[in-house]
Amino acid sequence: MPASKRDHTVLFTPGPTEVAPDILREMGRPIIGHRGIEMQDLIRDLVPRLRGLFGTRGYDVFLTACSATGLWEAALRNCVTRRVLVPVCGAFSERFYEVAVACGLEADPLHVEWGKAVRAQAVADLLATGRYDAIALVHNETSTGVVNPLPEIAEAVRRQSDVLLLVDAVSSLGGIPVEVDRNDIDVCLASVQKCLALPPGFSVCAVSPRALERSARRVGKGYYFDFIRLKSCFDRSTPMATPSVSHMFALRAQMKRIETEGLDARYARHRAMADLTRAWAAGRLGLFAEERARSNTVTCVANTRGIDVARFVAGLVARGFGISNGYGRLKEATFRVGHMGDHTVEEIRDLLAAMDEVLKEMAA
Amino acid sequence: MPASKRDHTVLFTPGPTEVAPDILREMGRPIIGHRGIEMQDLIRDLVPRLRGLFGTRGYDVFLTACSATGLWEAALRNCVTRRVLVPVCGAFSERFYEVAVACGLEADPLHVEWGKAVRAQAVADLLATGRYDAIALVHNETSTGVVNPLPEIAEAVRRQSDVLLLVDAVSSLGGIPVEVDRNDIDVCLASVQKCLALPPGFSVCAVSPRALERSARRVGKGYYFDFIRLKSCFDRSTPMATPSVSHMFALRAQMKRIETEGLDARYARHRAMADLTRAWAAGRLGLFAEERARSNTVTCVANTRGIDVARFVAGLVARGFGISNGYGRLKEATFRVGHMGDHTVEEIRDLLAAMDEVLKEMAA
Structure with missing residues (x-):
């Protein structure tokens, strides 16, 4: 069904994104006891599928009832014993840094101009000081539409043997290759x-096993996000704490869909949606992210013509399309289109046509 | 529809419990952006309803995407600056203590024989030492079917002006009065x-405001469970991190149902379900919890006849009813029936009849 024909605002926001009706139905399945065989079977089904998605053969995979903000804390508390370097190139990576500080950890930001990508060389230079035992990197910065050069940064990290690489793949996993094993x-x-x-x-x-070793030596790291406790439960295919069973049902169904499409096809579809959106933006307004670092999952459109972003977004909602204004201090300077998840090239065409209509209406 | 007629195992486990079909449908509603007006409206709707449920007029109420295990950590990290006393009378209160230790906090358990309730006088005596600035109490111990005497313990706590009372109401809220304001x-x-x-x-x-004051002085307490950050967001009716929108839809629908029934009627229904279950158990096997402390939401049946609990539970599953074996070391010594949530007296009668059938079958 075209997005414009649905009975609700269809989300092209850069997360949350639109959820397919059959996935929503999975959210409404009757609940099962989470200490029984059915839950073990569900976890045994999900873990290998998730390994495939992450691109890892042997790492432990944990499922947690929390938002990624919780897992930022998990990654930091489990893995930082000395000092963490946090490249900051937008609102989310800035918050990753704030979380490190809030956890009482020693942390340094590596500030990068918003709209620009983190440079591997800058990371290499800082890590060479020997001050850090971890780096916390946002792969795809949702606030600026920048994708950071993960393979190059990962290579710089690996030149320092005791530095752990913590990656936020929140708006990339499943849309842009992350390749956990290949990028170590x-x-x-x-x-x-x-x-x-x-x-x-x-x-x-x-x-990774290295992260688990590090975690095993950390004290005071808490319980809910403790990798060692998570591992001891998931090793038996049981959740550590009460899980969100509904999300796990939905994830199982979605993993099957993802595997049917194939990861390469999925990445190609994201690229095609991004190409269309970027072409639209370049021809009409502008692009906030520097050219070589434009994300395939979210486009941050530069408001070069000074349009009223709030009115533009509202005009789209009136047509059944949800997009996002700029994040934080970029609120009126940009707006953001999420072309991710299950959206299709055709849906993006519909959206872009509606965006043209609203622009025209606003110019009239 | 009687439980025995449904197309899935109906849960009489002491959490998770059975979810009504209309609540499950709410879980499958299309997602909304969580940074927009609709989410603000949802939070503005939920918070006053939750205040009513908790029995508080003015406290801050937070909704979090996590299991209660996460909120144990929240309560402890935000509120313990010196030392916390944790009455341990079962598996869940034991874990509350373990969470305190895992967070690197100074903590003492107050061990109580499993099946017995925490005595207010024992709490009062320990708090009088002046060693503690918080007590972490499980109101209703799901593993033993014991409800602790919250009002008496709360009174003992209030005799110590600087001790914060942290209460796990996981298996009591909405089934047994908790009365946040009245119990301070x-x-x-x-x-x-x-x-x-x-x-x-x-x-x-x-x-409480006191807990927020304490939290404001705590450093290194982290981000995801930081009460001060949660307050600053909920004050604007916005979620702090990405919320579980589906759960919030379901909670809104459920709060309306709870208000329609009325809290007093709801407590009375839980009591009636418990009375029936206890009478069944007393006449056939036995009750694990001491008489004056038997929970109205979960009955822990003492396996005085040495029946094969696993086989008993399986016999019930074959009839469409899910109950739980004993928790941890009580696995074969007890089994547990959850009579909570939306279950009715009639459904409990059905369950108890099925339990009789299985017992008879096993004796044959």
Whole structure:
């Protein structure tokens, strides 16, 4: 069904994104006891599928009832013993840094101009000081539409043998290759309401043996996000605390859909949606992210013509399309289109046509 | 529809409990953006309703995408600056203590024989030492079917002016009076899969001004469960991190149902269901909890006849009823029936009749 024909505002926000009706139906399945065989079977089904999605053969995979903000805390508390470097290139990476500070950890931001990507060389130079034992990187910065060069940064990290690489793949996992094993990532975390197109409030992560070793030596790291406790439960295919069973039902159905499409096809579809959206923006307003770092899951459109972003967004809602204004201090300077999850090229065409209509209406 | 006629195992486990079909349908509603007006309206709708449920006029109420285990950590990290006393009378209160230790806090257990309730005098004596600035109490111990005498313990706590009272109301809120204001509770937390009869993976808490003052002075307490950050967001009716929107839809519908029934009627229904279950158990096997402390939401049946609990539970599943074996070391020594949430007296009668059938079958 075209987005414009649905009975609700269809979300092209850069998370949450629209959830397919059959996935929503999974959210409404009767609940099962989470200490029984059915839950073990569900976890045994999900973990290998998630390993495939993360691109890892052997890492532990944990499912947690929390948003990715919780897993930021998990990654940091479990893995930072000395000092963490946090490249900050937008609102979400800035918050990742704030979380480190809030956890009482020693942390330094590496500030990068918003709209620009983190440079691997800058990371390499700072890590070479020997001050850090972890780096916390946002792969795809949802606030600016920038995708950071993960393979190059990962390579710089690996030149420092004792630095753990903690990656927020919140708005990339399932839409842009993350490749946990190939990039030797130690903690890769994501929430499910972006490229996985599930309802929000649930997160997943993949954790390396090195990260688990580090975690085993950390004291005072808490309970709910303790990787060692999570591992001891997931090793028996049982959840650690009370899980969000509904999200797990929905995730199982979505993982099957993702596997049917195939990851490469999924990445190609995201790229095609992004190309269309970027072409639209370049021809009419502008693009906030520098050219070589434009995300395939979210486009941050630069408001070069000074349009009234709030009115533009409202005009789209009136047509049944939900997009987002700029994040934080970019509120009126940009707006953001999420082309992720289960959206199709055709739906993006519909959206862009509606965006043209609203622009025209506003110019009239 | 009688439980025995449904197409799935109907849960009489002491959490998760059975979720009504109309509540499950709410879980499957299309998602809304969580940074827009609709989410603000949803929070503005939910918070006063939750205040009514908690029995507080003015406390802050937070909704969090996590299980109650996460809120244990929240209560402890925000509120303990010196040392916390944790009465331990079962598996869940034992874990509350373990969470305190895992957070690196100074903590002492007050061990009480399993099946017995915490004595207010024992609490009073320990608090009088002046060693503690908080007490972490499980109101209703789901593993033993014991409800602790909250009003008496609360009174003992209030004789110590600087001790904060942190209450786990996980398996009592909505089934047994908690009365946050009347009992001068500082943090009252609960998950939603017990007496609120929602799908698991979501939690709520009410927090006193005193607890917020304490939190404001705590450093290193983290981000995801920081009461001060939660307050600053909920003051604007916005969620702090990405929320579980589906759970919030379901909670809104459930709060309306709870208000329609009325809290007093709801408590009376839980009492009636408990009376029936206790009478069944007393006449056939036995009751694990001491007489004056038997819970109205979960009955822990003492396996005085040495029946094969696993076989008994399986026999019930074959008839469409889910109950729980004993928890942890009580696995074969007890079994547990949850009579909570939206279950009715008639459904409990059906269940008890089925339990008789299975017992008879096993004796044959």
